[in-house]
Structures are given as C-alpha cells and as structure tokens.
Amino acid sequence: MMDINIRYIRKGVERFCNSGYKNANFGEILRLQIMQIQIKNVTIVLKYISPAYYIMYIDINILKWYDYKQEKAFLFGMSFLTRFSAERNRYMAEKGTVLLDVKRVTAGAGEKTILNGLNLKVKAGEIHVIMGPNGAGKSTLGHTIMGSPEYKVQKGHIVYKDTDITKLSADKRAKLGIFMTFQDPIEVPGITLSAFIRNSIHEMTGKPIKIGEFNKKLSAYMDILKMDHSYAQRDLNVGFSGGEKKKAEILQMLMLNPELVILDETDSGLDVDAVRTVSEGVREFVKNGDKALLIITHTTKITEALNVDYTHVLVGGKIVKTGSGKLIDDINAEGFDKFIKVGEN
Numbered sequence: 001m002m003d004i005n006i007r008y009i010r011k012g013v014e015r016f017c018n019s020g021y022k023n024a025n026f027g028e029i030l031r032l033q034i035m036q037i038q039i040k041n042v043t044i045v046l047k048y049i050s051p052a053y054y055i056m057y058i059d060i061n062i063l064k065w066y067d068y069k070q071e072k073a074f075l076f077g078m079s080f081l082t083r084f085s086a087e088r089n090r091y092m093a094e095k096g097t098v099l100l101d102v103k104r105v106t107a108g109a110g111e112k113t114i115l116n117g118l119n120l121k122v123k124a125g126e127i128h129v130i131m132g133p134n135g136a137g138k139s140t141l142g143h144t145i146m147g148s149p150e151y152k153v154q155k156g157h158i159v160y161k162d163t164d165i166t167k168l169s170a171d172k173r174a175k176l177g178i179f180m181t182f183q184d185p186i187e188v189p190g191i192t193l194s195a196f197i198r199n200s201i202h203e204m205t206g207k208p209i210k211i212g213e214f215n216k217k218l219s220a221y222m223d224i225l226k227m228d229h230s231y232a233q234r235d236l237n238v239g240f241s242g243g244e245k246k247k248a249e250i251l252q253m254l255m256l257n258p259e260l261v262i263l264d265e266t267d268s269g270l271d272v273d274a275v276r277t278v279s280e281g282v283r284e285f286v287k288n289g290d291k292a293l294l295i296i297t298h299t300t301k302i303t304e305a306l307n308v309d310y311t312h313v314l315v316g317g318k319i320v321k322t323g324s325g326k327l328i329d330d331i332n333a334e335g336f337d338k339f340i341k342v343g344e345n
Contacts, residue, residue, distance in 0.1 A: 105156035132314035179258035
C-alpha cells in the first residue's frame with residue numbers, strides 16, 4: 001500500500017476549483033480516503049465518505065507515466081475531479097441493481113394507444129432524460145410506470161426490482177419506492193403540507209414518526225429549497241405559486257426518500273431562480289449515487305446541474321434515439337425534426 005498525502009490532493013483540488021470548473025465540489029473531495037493503490041494495474045481504490053458508503057474503482061491512466069511524488073498529487077487531484085461523477089456513474093451502471101425494466105410496453109388512455117412496444121431499463125445511480133415533441137407519449141410513460149388508473153398497459157410488462165408491477169396500483173408502487181412529481185400539482189384543502197408528508201411516510205413505512213426528527217429534517221430540506229417554513233403549516237398547495245408547488249413536490253421527494261423518481265416537467269413554467277433552487281433539491285437527492293432519476297422535460301433547464309447518463313428521444317410512443325447527456329445539446333440546437341422522420345419510418 002502506498003500513501004499520497006491528502007494535503008497535495010487538497011492543493012490540486014483548490015487549483016482546479018479556482019480554474020472555474022463549475023461542478024467542482026471541494027467539500028466532497030476532502031471526504032475521500034485513499035484505501036489502496038495497486039501499482040501494477042494503476043487502480044485506485046477509494047472509499048467515499050458520505051451518509052452511504054461506496055467503494056469506487058477509478059483508473060487514472062495518467063499515473064502510469066509519473067511517480068507518486070508530491071507534485072504529481074496535483075495531477076491526481078485535478079484529474080480526479082474531472083472524472084469523479086462520470087466514473088461513479090459508470091461504476092454504478094456496471095455494478096448497480098436494475099431498478100426499472102420496461103419491457104415492450106404498449107399502453108394508452110381509454111381507446112387511444114400512446115406507447116407502442118416501448119423498452120427502457122434504468123439502473124441504480126443512473127439519471128435518464130426523456131425528451132420528444134408534444135404528443136410523443138412522455139408523460140404517458142411516466143404515468144404508466146407510476147400506475148395511474150387513467151392509463152392501461154395493453155401489452156408488455158413493467159418490472160421493478162425483479163417484481164412485475166404491471167398490475168399493481170399506484171399506492172403499492174409508491175410503497176415499493178417509486179415516486180412521481182406532477183406537471184400541475186393539485187390543491188388539497190384541509191391537510192397541511194407537513195401533515196401530508198408525515199402521513200405519507202407513515203403509510204410507506206408503517207412505522208411511527210418521531211416528530212422532533214421529522215421537523216428537523218423538514219426544516220433542513222426547506223432551507224435547501226429556500227422555502228418559507230410557514231408553508232409547512234399551510235394547506236397542501238392551496239394558494240401556492242407555481243414555483244412553490246414545484247418546490248413542495250421536491251420537498252416530498254426528499255422526505256419520502258424513494259429509490260426511483262420520475263420528474264414530469266418539473267422545470268416547466270419556472271423562472272431561472274426557481275429552476276436553480278429546484279435543481280439544488282434534485283442534486284441533494286442524487287448526491288449519494290444510489291438513486292435513479294427519470295426526467296421528463298421540454299426545456300432541459302433542470303438537467304444543466306446534473307450529470308445525465310442517458311438521453312432518450314421519444315417519438316410516436318417509441319424511443320427512436322438513445323445517447324449520452326450530450327444529446328440534449330444536439331436537440332436544443334437542432335430540434336426534433338430528424339428524429340420525427342426516424343419515428344415515421
């Protein structure tokens with residue numbers, strides 16, 4: 001075992017942060033402990049210190065040409081920052097559990113078929129983005145996965161953590177760890193936001209709620225979302241602005257702590273500041289790398305602060321193109337026309 005002094009990694013990180021890398025997180029890099037270095041295959045084995053523990057295997061090829069001396073630790077610190085999120089996601093994709101497997105699903109509402117033999121697989125630690133023109137079936141996909149009674153699966157299966165949930169009701173899917181936000185959250189008079197979340201947690205876990213711990217966590221998450229704490233005692237979404245309704249949805253997500261989250265147009269209708277705040281809540285949710293996100297969006301603003309693993313283009317109820325997060329930039333620049341033509345063929 002060989003040791004690299006953390007001071008030099010810290011200096012490398014500081015230098016890199018000062019260079020303007022937008023996703024650099026100085027606090028997180030300092031919570032890394034080097035556990036082992038294997039010289040032969042240049043594999044760094046790291047332990048990520050956070051509320052959950054992960055072992056990550058990161059191949060830093062640049063180390064093949066340098067000795068492990070003080071000045072070389074600068075390279076390690078800078079190189080690690082650029083590769084941290086990508087390598088973690090790649091590791092989770094290779095080793096992570098398949099949470100969701102949509103198998104050749106044909107579904108629709110009433111007599112109308114909207115999804116046509118759609119396939120989609122999502123693993124733990126992955127962030128997927130669903131894009132497409134209006135009427136492509138994006139929201140239908142989300143509601144079908146969630147089990148909305150308005151949408152019926154005509155063919156195919158939806159499997160969640162090795163369990164076929166195709167015929168399960170939405171509340172049972174929620175108890176299994178699936179959560180979905182709504183484009184236009186409804187107002188619910190007579191129950192406060194705090195009581196709604198507390199009752200939801202109780203329904204999901206079946207365990208009594210410790211009020212002190214609950215309120216402490218609720219306050220902390222409201223601070224992240226820059227929500228006035230008085231909203232916790234207001235009736236759910238009643239009189240809330242569009243932005244506050246979306247924040248309340250993200251607050252519920254953070255408090256319920258599901259494993260798979262479907263965000264349906266969460267960034268639509270929000271101004272720049274509100275999108276930034278909601279994005280902070282989403283980043284808080286995925287920071288440990290064990291959650292999965294399925295983001296349905298038109299504007300893509302919410303994805304700017306996230307490390308997207310896969311982007312899917314949905315046309316005519318089918319996924320006609322899958323790519324990395326870079327595909328989002330192509331769509332923003334060129335639109336959907338070329339994908340629509342593919343879907344028509």
